[in-house]
Amino acid sequence: xxxxxxxxxxxxxxxxxxxxxxxxxxxxxxxxxxxxxxxxxxxxxxxxxxxxxxxxxxxxxxxxxxxxxxxxxxxxxxxxxxxxxxxxxxxxxxxxxxxxxxxxxxxxxxx
Amino acid sequence: xxxxxxxxxxxxxxxxxxxxxxxxxxxxxxxxxxxxxxxxxxxxxxxxxxxxxxxxxxxxxxxxxxxxxxxxxxxxxxxxxxxxxxxxxxxxxxxxxxxxxxxxxxxxxxxxx
Numbered sequence: 001x002x003x004x005x006x007x008x009x010x011x012x013x014x015x016x017x018x019x020x021x022x023x024x025x026x027x028x029x030x031x032x033x034x035x036x037x038x039x040x041x042x043x044x045x046x047x048x049x050x051x052x053x054x055x056x057x058x059x060x061x062x063x064x065x066x067x068x069x070x071x072x073x074x075x076x077x078x079x080x081x082x083x084x085x086x087x088x089x090x091x092x093x094x095x096x097x098x099x100x101x102x103x104x105x106x107x108x109x110x111x
Numbered sequence: 112x113x114x115x116x117x118x119x120x121x122x123x124x125x126x127x128x129x130x131x132x133x134x135x136x137x138x139x140x141x142x143x144x145x146x147x148x149x150x151x152x153x154x155x156x157x158x159x160x161x162x163x164x165x166x167x168x169x170x171x172x173x174x175x176x177x178x179x180x181x182x183x184x185x186x187x188x189x190x191x192x193x194x195x196x197x198x199x200x201x202x203x204x205x206x207x208x209x210x211x212x213x214x215x216x217x218x219x220x221x222x223x224x
Contacts, residue, residue, distance in 0.1 A: 032213070041201060041215035042154065085152060089213075098167050099213065101154040 001026065003090045005102035012078050012109050020073040020105045022088030031064050031071040032089040032099060035082075042087060045073075050093070075107070083109045114138050117202050117216035124192060125224055131188045132219045134202030142166075142211065143185040145177060146201040148218070154201070160185055192223045 003024045010018050022031060030049050034042040048064035048071060060082075064071045071090075075082055085106045089099040115136045122130055136143060144167075145157040159167035160179040174190045185202060199218045205211030 034213070036152075041217050042213075044212045044214070047212060087154060098156060098159070100156065104152050104154075 001092075002100055003031075003088055003102040005086075005088055005105050007105060008103070009106040010108070012107070014080060014109055014111055015077055016109075018075045018078060018107060020075075020086050020088075020107070022071045022073070022090070022102055024069045024090050024092075026069065026090075027093040028064075028066060028069050028090050029093045030091045031062075032091075033062055033071075033073050034087045034089065034101075035084045036087065036104075037084040045086075078107075078109045080109050080111065083107055113217075115202055115204055115214050115216040117200075117219050119219060120217060121220050121222075123222045123224065126192055126194060128192050129188065129190045130192060130221065131186055132200055132202075132221075134185045134187070134216055136183055136202075136204040136214070136216075138204055138206075138214060140204040140206050140211075140214070141182055142205045142207060143179065143182070144203040144205075144213070145185065145187050146203060146215075148199045148201060150198070158185075158187075189221075192221075194223050197221055197223045 006021045033045040036042040050066045059076045062073045085104040087101045087104045089101045117134045142161045144159045148154050157171050158177040163179045176188045179185045199220045201218045202216040203213040
């Protein structure tokens with residue numbers, strides 16, 4: 001039931017791009033993305049609902065392919081502030097009202 | 112004003128003791144949650160309340176008992192603490208039970224010795 005994230009970790013230089021993937025074995029109603037910096041609480045980035053939409057948040061955007069039960073988070077021209085652990089959370093179709101998080105992807109952006 | 116506040120931020124206690132963590136949200140949200148984040152950073156939902164009614168109760172030992180006196184408060188009481196209970200416990204709230212953005216509290220780091 002827990003979504004699978006890949007990669008587990010990625011190291012970038014400032015200005016480089018990254019893609020983080022999230023996949024589920026179950027039909028999904030929504031995918032959520034959060035970022036957690038060390039020692040802090042997770043912070044909401046965006047929600048994608050069933051319908052294959054793409055959303056953007058500054059230079060961070062995401063897509064949701066409901067047929068493949070996959071979502072991808074795109075970070076372009078990365079900044080030092082993007083460093084942290086990114087979690088996808090998925091809500092199954094059928095309205096389980098429960099957000100289940102993946103194990104996270106640790107992103108490190110170096111100068 | 113802090114949107115979701117938890118107290119205490121840190122607890123260090125001996126095995127077998129009982130402890131409580133309190134959570135309050137001032138966002139007017141209907142739904143509140145408890146998540147546990149272990150040492151491997153895995154965020155796992157424990158409980159969810161919607162307007163004081165328990166709607167999610169994951170496979171959690173019955174030593175953990177949540178209580179929601181009103182929709183702005185959700186407390187977590189843990190009996191007979193074990194080493195494996197050591198973790199960061201996050202309270203969160205959302206406007207509605209599904210498809211809602213979660214607002215997390217700062218977390219309460221519990222260390223059981």
